[in-house]
Amino acid sequence: MSESLDSGPPPQAPTTALRQRLAELRGPAAQPHPLDARALAALAANPGCERRALLDGAGVDKAGLASALGSAAAFGQSQFAFMRGNAFEAKVKADGGTELLRLLGVETSAQVRVPDLSAAGPEGRAARTALALRDATAAGAWTLLDHPMLALEVAGSPAYLEPDAVVVHPDGRWTVVEIKSFPMIDASADAAKVGAAARQAAVYVLALERVAALTDGAEVAHSILLVCPKDFSNLPTASVVDVRKQLSVTRRQLTRLTRIEDIAAALPEGTTFDLERPADELTAAVESVSAAYAPECLAACELAFHCRERARDAGAVEALGRGVRGELGGLTTIGEVLAAARGAAGDPDDPAVAALRRASALRAEALEGAGCR
Numbered sequence: 001m002s003e004s005l006d007s008g009p010p011p012q013a014p015t016t017a018l019r020q021r022l023a024e025l026r027g028p029a030a031q032p033h034p035l036d037a038r039a040l041a042a043l044a045a046n047p048g049c050e051r052r053a054l055l056d057g058a059g060v061d062k063a064g065l066a067s068a069l070g071s072a073a074a075f076g077q078s079q080f081a082f083m084r085g086n087a088f089e090a091k092v093k094a095d096g097g098t099e100l101l102r103l104l105g106v107e108t109s110a111q112v113r114v115p116d117l118s119a120a121g122p123e124g125r126a127a128r129t130a131l132a133l134r135d136a137t138a139a140g141a142w143t144l145l146d147h148p149m150l151a152l153e154v155a156g157s158p159a160y161l162e163p164d165a166v167v168v169h170p171d172g173r174w175t176v177v178e179i180k181s182f183p184m185i186d187a188s189a190d191a192a193k194v195g196a197a198a199r200q201a202a203v204y205v206l207a208l209e210r211v212a213a214l215t216d217g218a219e220v221a222h223s224i225l226l227v228c229p230k231d232f233s234n235l236p237t238a239s240v241v242d243v244r245k246q247l248s249v250t251r252r253q254l255t256r257l258t259r260i261e262d263i264a265a266a267l268p269e270g271t272t273f274d275l276e277r278p279a280d281e282l283t284a285a286v287e288s289v290s291a292a293y294a295p296e297c298l299a300a301c302e303l304a305f306h307c308r309e310r311a312r313d314a315g316a317v318e319a320l321g322r323g324v325r326g327e328l329g330g331l332t333t334i335g336e337v338l339a340a341a342r343g344a345a346g347d348p349d350d351p352a353v354a355a356l357r358r359a360s361a362l363r364a365e366a367l368e369g370a371g372c373r
Contacts, residue, residue, distance in 0.1 A: 018261050022058040025264065027274025032059025034122075035159040041199040042300035043154070044253035048292040050263050052301060055289075057154070057260035060273045062302035068275050068282050071306035073298075085181040089164060092179050092227055092236045097144045097165075100177065103227065103238040104142075104167060112142040117149070122160035125149035130211050136168040137218045143168040150207035154254060163204040167225070172217040176204045176224045184228040184237050194241065197226055202246035206254075222247060263289065294322045328352050 026032060035043075035056055043052055055062055066072050092099050101112055113136065119128040129148040136143035145166040152159050165177040178201050182193050201224040212218040222244045230237035271285045286306070293311045297304040311319040315333040318325050329352040331337050340346030341360040346353035 018264070021264050022260070025054070025058045025271070025273050026060055027272060027276060029276070030059075030061065030274065033061055034059065035154065035161075037161050037163070037200045037203040040152070040154060040159060040161070040203045040254070041196075041250065044203075044250045045199070045300070046292055046294065046297065047253045047256040049290075049297075050258055051286065051289040051291040051303070051307070053258060054260060054263045055273065055303070058264075058273070061275065064275050065273055065282065065286070066302045066306060068279055069286065069303075069306050070279065071303070071309065073302060073305050081181065085179075088181045088229060088234065088236075089179045091234065093146060093165070097146070099236050100165065100167075100227065101142070101144070103225065103236065106142055112144050113139070114144050114146065117145060117147070122149055123151075126151040126160060130215075133166070133168065133174065133208075133211055133218070134215045137172045137174075137215055140170050140172070141168075142170060150204060150211070152203070152207040152210065161204060161207050163201070166204075166208065173219050173221050174208055174212060175221045176201050176208065177227060178224055179227045182228060183231065184239065185231050187237075187239065189226075189228055189239070194226065198224070198241050198243045198246045199250070201226075201241070202243045202250045205243060205247055206251055293318050294325075295319070296322075 022032070039056055043049075043056055046052065055065070063072075096112065096114060101108075106112060115132040115136070117125060117128050117132060119125045126149045129145065129150065132143070132145060132148070136145075145168070147162050147164065148166050150161045150163065152161060163176050164179040167175045167177060169175065178197050180193070180197055182190060205220055205222065205224070208220045212220045223240050223242045225238050226241045227236050227238045229235065268288055271288055273282065273285055275282070277285075286303070287310070291303075291307045291310070293304070293307040293316070295308075297307060301307075308319060315335050317328050317332060317334060317337060320334075328337060329350065331340060331346070331352060336345065337356065340350075340353045341356040343357055343360075346356075348354060348357070
C-alpha cells in the first residue's frame, strides 16, 4: 500500500489540533459534510469569502445552518433530475462502458480494462485510484476508471473528489469524462450548463495533475469529454470541451484561499456552528467570519440569502454585483454613492465620483426634458 501512496499521495491531513477545532466548530454530534467538485468550483470563484472557506473546510451543513438562521433556500437538484441523471449515467456505462468507449472511438469493450477501485475509506480509495492510474499508464492499454477517487488539498484541508469517469489512453493520456443529463441539441448545449460542467471538471483535472506528476509517462488532457443525451432522445453523444481557461482560474483562486487554520484562529473564543445552539448564537457565529457576497452566490451557496440580506442592510455596493463594485472604487456603500452623485460628498477628482455626477446631471436633464419633476 505504501507503494500506491507514493504514486499519488493524498493531501497532508490536518493536524490533530486543527481536526479538533473543526469538530468543535461543527458541533459534537455533527458529521462533516465532504467537499465535492461543485463546491470547490464555487469556492474558487469567490476566494475572498472567508465564511464559505471556513464552513466548507470544517464540513458544516450550510443548508441546515441557513434554515436555523431563517434564510433557507431551495437548493440543489430535484429528485426527478437526480434520478434521470443516474439513469443516463448507467446507460452510458452499461456493458463495460460500451457506449462511452464508442464515443472515444474504441470499437469493442473487450480491448478495455476496468480495474476494481474499491477500498476502505476515501484515503484508501484515493490510493487505490493512484495505483490503478499508474498501472494503466505502464500497461499502455485503454483503461476505464469508473468513479475514481481523487485527492486535493484546499486551504490546508484535504478534499476527496469523485469524477464520473477517467479514461487512460494507450499513449498515457488521462481524460476526465463528465456525464450530464441536459440535452445536446444539434451538437450544441446550453452555454451556462456547459460552463458549469467545465468549471467542475477543471477541479478534477487539477487533482489528476498531482498524480500524473508522480507517474512516468502520464499526461493529463486539458480537455474533457462531455457526454449528454443527443437531441430529444436518450442516446449518448459527446463533445470535447477545452478547460484550460477554467483550470487556470481554478488553480489561481484555490492558491489564493486563506488557510483554514488562520481563519479559525481569529474567531472569538467559544465560536461554534453547532445547529443545536440558539439562532442568536448561530447568527453571531456566522457574523464573526467575514463574507464576500455577490449576486452570483445565489446559484452556488446555501447561505447566499442570509449574506444578501446583511449586505443590503449595510448598504454594501457588493449587493449590486462585482462589476459595479469594481467601477465604484473607494465608494463602498450605496449611501456614499448617492451622496457622491448629488454632489454632497466625494472627491470631484475621483473618476468614479465624476462619472456619477455626470450621470446624475444627464438624468436630471432627461427628466426635465420629459416634463418630470
